Amino acid sequence: MSGSLKQLKRIIGQNLSVKYNFLPSVRLLTSQTTNDGETHFGFEKVKEQEKEKKVFEVFENVAVDYDIMNDTMSLGIHRLWKDYFMCSLSPTNNTKLLDVAGGTGDITFRFLDFVKNQNLQNCHATVCDINPHMLEVGKLRSSRYNYNANMVSWKEGNAEKLDFEDNSFNVYTIAFGIRNVTHIDRVLSEAYRVLQPGGRFMCLEFSHLENSTLQWLYDQYSFQLIPVLGQLIAGKWQPYKYLVESIRQFPTQENFKLMIEEAGFRQVTYENLTMGMVAMHSGFKL
Amino acid sequence: MSFIIIPLNRRIGVRNSSCIWSTIRLFSSETTSSDEQGDDKNYEEDIRNKILEASLPNVPELGWSKEAIAKGAQAVGYPGVTHGMFSRGGGDLLHYFQTSSNSKLVQFLKKYKEDMKENPIPPADFAERAIQERLKMVGPYVGKWPQALAIMALPPNVPNSLATLLTMVDDICYYAGDRSVDHNWYLRRIGIAGVYKASELYMIQDKSEEFKNTWVFLNKRLLEAVQLQDLLLKSENGTQMAKDTVQSVFVTARNILGINWNK
Numbered sequence: 001m002s003g004s005l006k007q008l009k010r011i012i013g014q015n016l017s018v019k020y021n022f023l024p025s026v027r028l029l030t031s032q033t034t035n036d037g038e039t040h041f042g043f044e045k046v047k048e049q050e051k052e053k054k055v056f057e058v059f060e061n062v063a064v065d066y067d068i069m070n071d072t073m074s075l076g077i078h079r080l081w082k083d084y085f086m087c088s089l090s091p092t093n094n095t096k097l098l099d100v101a102g103g104t105g106d107i108t109f110r111f112l113d114f115v116k117n118q119n120l121q122n123c124h125a126t127v128c129d130i131n132p133h134m135l136e137v138g139k140l141r142s143s144r145y146n147y148n149a150n151m152v153s154w155k156e157g158n159a160e161k162l163d164f165e166d167n168s169f170n171v172y173t174i175a176f177g178i179r180n181v182t183h184i185d186r187v188l189s190e191a192y193r194v195l196q197p198g199g200r201f202m203c204l205e206f207s208h209l210e211n212s213t214l215q216w217l218y219d220q221y222s223f224q225l226i227p228v229l230g231q232l233i234a235g236k237w238q239p240y241k242y243l244v245e246s247i248r249q250f251p252t253q254e255n256f257k258l259m260i261e262e263a264g265f266r267q268v269t270y271e272n273l274t275m276g277m278v279a280m281h282s283g284f285k286l
Numbered sequence: 287m288s289f290i291i292i293p294l295n296r297r298i299g300v301r302n303s304s305c306i307w308s309t310i311r312l313f314s315s316e317t318t319s320s321d322e323q324g325d326d327k328n329y330e331e332d333i334r335n336k337i338l339e340a341s342l343p344n345v346p347e348l349g350w351s352k353e354a355i356a357k358g359a360q361a362v363g364y365p366g367v368t369h370g371m372f373s374r375g376g377g378d379l380l381h382y383f384q385t386s387s388n389s390k391l392v393q394f395l396k397k398y399k400e401d402m403k404e405n406p407i408p409p410a411d412f413a414e415r416a417i418q419e420r421l422k423m424v425g426p427y428v429g430k431w432p433q434a435l436a437i438m439a440l441p442p443n444v445p446n447s448l449a450t451l452l453t454m455v456d457d458i459c460y461y462a463g464d465r466s467v468d469h470n471w472y473l474r475r476i477g478i479a480g481v482y483k484a485s486e487l488y489m490i491q492d493k494s495e496e497f498k499n500t501w502v503f504l505n506k507r508l509l510e511a512v513q514l515q516d517l518l519l520k521s522e523n524g525t526q527m528a529k530d531t532v533q534s535v536f537v538t539a540r541n542i543l544g545i546n547w548n549k
Binding site: 088089090091092093094095096170171196197198199200266267269282284286 | 329330333352353356359360363364365366367368369370371373
């Protein structure tokens with residue numbers, strides 16, 4: 001115990017020496033990629049080609065403790081966000097869902113529950129995640145909770161170049177995933193491509209608080225506490241440091257809405273949950 | 287009504303000066319882009335209206351609900367989840383029904399007035415015929431009309447439902463030949479709105495063939511309203527006070543619906 005505490009102290013010391021004075025300037029940046037082929041990985045700058053690999057490592061590391069960490073960090077509220085997300089979607093008969101970055105199945109299982117409770121016909125979900133470790137966790141949970149295996153398919157794939165035909169789904173969801181991709185615009189245009197006319201794009205993602213005092217409080221919590229919790233509970237500091245930094249790098253609600261519109265979606269709206277801690281964006285291919 | 291009449295006027299204006307417009311368009315790229323934007327908005331609006339129109343036949347079975355919209359969307363070739371475009375669900379469907387019925391009524395009133403040109407009927411009879419016509423549109427949905435009334439009374443829907451009601455009575459009075467510029471203007475409109483709402487309530491429990499009892503009820507209430515108006519006219523001072531309040535209500539209603547105020 002004392003050994004691990006000592007280790008924790010060391011890590012905290014190392015990481016706190018990197019002050020985040022550059023926070024305000026960072027928040028002004030709206031585009032994800034800079035001119036010279038570099039992109040953000042948290043507050044670090046990395047080569048575009050490297051980001052994918054680095055993100056992969058992050059989620060490879062956190063896959064097993066993903067759930068327990070989500071619960072601790074958000075005090076369980078992430079479940080409410082996801083429930084509300086599914087309620088807003090309100091699937092109907094013949095819904096073909098593509099859940100991108102949905103490895104552990106949080107959204108897909110809610111979808112399957114909804115279908116079962118409403119007794120909907122002819123529905124199917126495809127989970128697509130770039131990371132096989134996350135998919136493994138999802139598959140394991142799927143069999144543990146006895147979900148109908150015929151209604152779900154699991155597929156490893158990159159959100160920037162989906163291996164699906166045009167117009168093959170009518171709902172595309174991406175929950176807490178889009179901030180980890182290298183090119184948001186490519187993901188959005190792929191989403192537009194695979195959706196059929198009338199299909200709905202829905203995204204749940206950490207965002208920016210409306211109130212600056214609360215944002216400050218939230219920043220303190222994120223930067224001071226979350227990596228510590230990560231170290232204590234999951235034994236990993238870096239992935240959780242990346243998590244909070246990547247949230248700050250993500251475009252604001254309005255900017256992200258513009259990006260969705262640029263991809264061709266119409267009737268684009270967003271809704272802030274918990275004062276903007278999380279934003280739910282929605283758009284239609286018409 | 288103005289939302290029918292004014293575009294008509296505009297169209298005529300454009301037609302008269304069409305050569306000027308085409309010349310301007312030749313030299314101005316800006317005009318084109320703003321036109322495109324307008325088309326864009328219409329494109330979305332047309333799809334929304336198409337879905338809602340196709341959803342109305344599902345109302346007697348599924349009520350004013352997301353489910354009815356989902357089924358309507360599927361009927362015109364969209365997936366059911368397109369219902370998410372209508373954030374207020376049944377409220378949006380109901381609002382569409384109310385506004386489209388109102389514009390149908392305006393068309394009917396125009397034609398009716400044209401037909402009655404030879405032998406004009408008294409305004410009260412005209413109003414009765416108009417209210418009857420409007421209530422008949424509710425007829426197919428009478429089974430789900432209590433639900434509709436409940437939806438209209440929900441706080442987020444109140445502005446829209448009040449505005450559609452006031453616009454409708456305004457149209458009826460206008461076509462009935464009301465050109466008054468004094469407080470009678472308000473009295474008539476409020477009177478008609480009251481009679482309409484009362485008859486609507488009567489209608490939802492009316493089991494008689496083709497709502498015969500409702501029409502009798504309507505006739506009696508209108509007679510009373512006329513008597514009441516006469517009474518108020520004789521005590522003119524009392525009504526002066528209400529004028530300002532009511533005026534603002536009507537202006538607000540028009541503004542909420544985004545309808546041009548000028549007749």
